[in-house]
Amino acid sequence: MRKSLFHKLTQLAASSNIEVWLGLLDLRNFKNLVNLKSFQIANQKSLCVILKILILLVFTPLSMSAQKLTYYDNIEPIIQKNCVSCHRKGQIAPFTLTSYEDVERRAGFIKKVTAQRYMPPNPADPSVSHFKNVKRLTQEEIATIGKWVEQGKVKGKEKKNRQGSVKEDTISWREPDLVLTFNEPYQIKGDNREHFKVFVVPTNATEDLYVSGIDFFPQNKQLAHHCRFMIDTTNLLRPDNGIEVGDKSEFQRLGVRMNDNFWHGWIPGNTAIFYPDNTAKRLPKGSDIVLNMHYSPSPKDVTEQSKILIYLSKQPAKRLVKTFILEENSVVNEPFMIPKDSVIKFYQRSPVIPYDISLISITPHMHLLGKNFKAYAITPEGDLINLIKIDSWDFSWQMTYQFDKLLKIPKGSVIYSEAEYDNTPKNGRNPYDPPRDVTYGWGTKDEMLNLIFQYLDYEIGDERK
Ligand code: HEC
Secondary structure, eight states: OHHHHHHHHHHHHHSOOHHHHHHHHTOHHHHHHSOGGGOOTTOHHHHHHHHHHHHHHHHHHHHHHHSOOOIIIIIHHHHHHHTTTTSSTTSSSSSOOOSHHHHHHTHHHHHHHHHTTOSSOOOBOTTTOOBTTSOOOOHHHHHHHHHHHHTTOOOOOOOTTOOOOOOTTOOOSSOOSEEEEOSSOEEEOOSSSOEEEEEEEEOOOSSOEEEEEEEEEOSOTTTEEEEEEEEESSOTTGGGTTOBBTBOOHIIIIIOOOSEEEEEEEOTTOOOEEOOTTEEEEEOTTOEEEEEEEEOOOSSOEEEOOEEEEEEOSSOOSEEOEEEEEOGGGBSSOOOEEOTTOEEEEEEEOOOOOSOEEEEEEEEEOOTTEEEEEEEEEOTTOOEEEEEEESSOOTTOOOOEEEEEEEEEOTTOEEEEEEEEEOSTTSTTOSSSSOOOEEBOSSTTSBOOEEEEEEEEOOTTGGGO
16 A cells, blocks of 8 residues: 555656646645645646655654564664663663663653653753753654553564664773873772762873863762862872861862862763864863762772873864853852751852853852752843753752853853752751751852853854854
């Protein structure tokens, strides 16, 4: 039946009498859509378009009902692209999704969490801004998963040359130029408590390095919770290597000013960041990378010796990636204090942006009392540029969000943020029971309000990069 219909359609396409072939197909609805009288048969182009629409109309339902979706054809590609970065051996998710059996076993659950958009995790509102490193299923992919489950989770045939399951620890497509590791394995105590540790990793670079990409591989991915990288050019912090944050550190004692307060941010599931072509981040010669690492509680002792992977710019970079941070001192409704039993919003305002810039990424940072967050810029003309909106702040998903395309912020703009905190017992993550007044500090039970940007000085055409 499909064959003969197709035969008819191709014959009709060849004929130029549109009324004949519309009549043959008896598409009454279609006639309502197109004013046939005004339709000139001579227009071969429209004929083609209509033919395509007809083929779609006629064949889509046919092929959909005739053929069942299969795991290998329809589901595996979606899972590989959107899930296995976390759902594979040694990664943070509690189970793997790397085989048919893995996915089949949890199919109903997968259908549910994808339909609800609980997975893949994506805290930022996609109607406000788009990020290239945030995984997000299309409506069609969600429907495909649902349909496959309803049709009975057909396995299908494994193709010979299909892309296999992502291997454990796939490093990105490029070999790193520099791999820096902790000088020795460190013990993380198995006392069921969170740990915040400082590691100081000397680069021993004898000249300035131009970094075009950064990746991070903690040895223990289940425990490594997040990590902030800073750059110290004084080398005065080396005695802090391996200490717990909160111990009397050189950092606090000497009040050393970092060369870069936020060189990079990592959370599980965050893939490598690569800066746009011909741009790089400077790593001054002789500098140390200072890591502030947060580990989840563990019932048993583990050792930890993470790796920092650095990709260097092949040619001298024409443009430098820079960072600016809005901190607690940009809060306009000071003091930055969150009274117990209150829900309170703080507003940050940046200085006036002195020249055109192109934003690469945005990283909001709050701790456990964070409730929601949004940031936007207002141009001198009064136009609004949305940057990010997170309706339900999740301490566990502190991402560096990379804008889909470089985002131009014109000279004279001001960047604002609005951050709400919930210090009531209703906040399930409130570290204190009963709640206490909380103010600024580096510990997780303290609070912070940072908004970190990586940017370039604007150049014409950036919007397309
Ligand atoms: C960025 C990492 C990450 C990605 C990507 C990801 N997951 Fe998860 N997933 C997790 C973590 C961590 C958990 C356990 C914590 C939780 O439930 O939030 C989880 C839990 C789940 C659960 C159990 C939910 C529950 O309530 O217990 C399912 C089912 C799931 N993921 C399916 C998927 C599917 C399907 C995809 C891809 C479409 C996906 N995940 C992508 C990290 C990820």
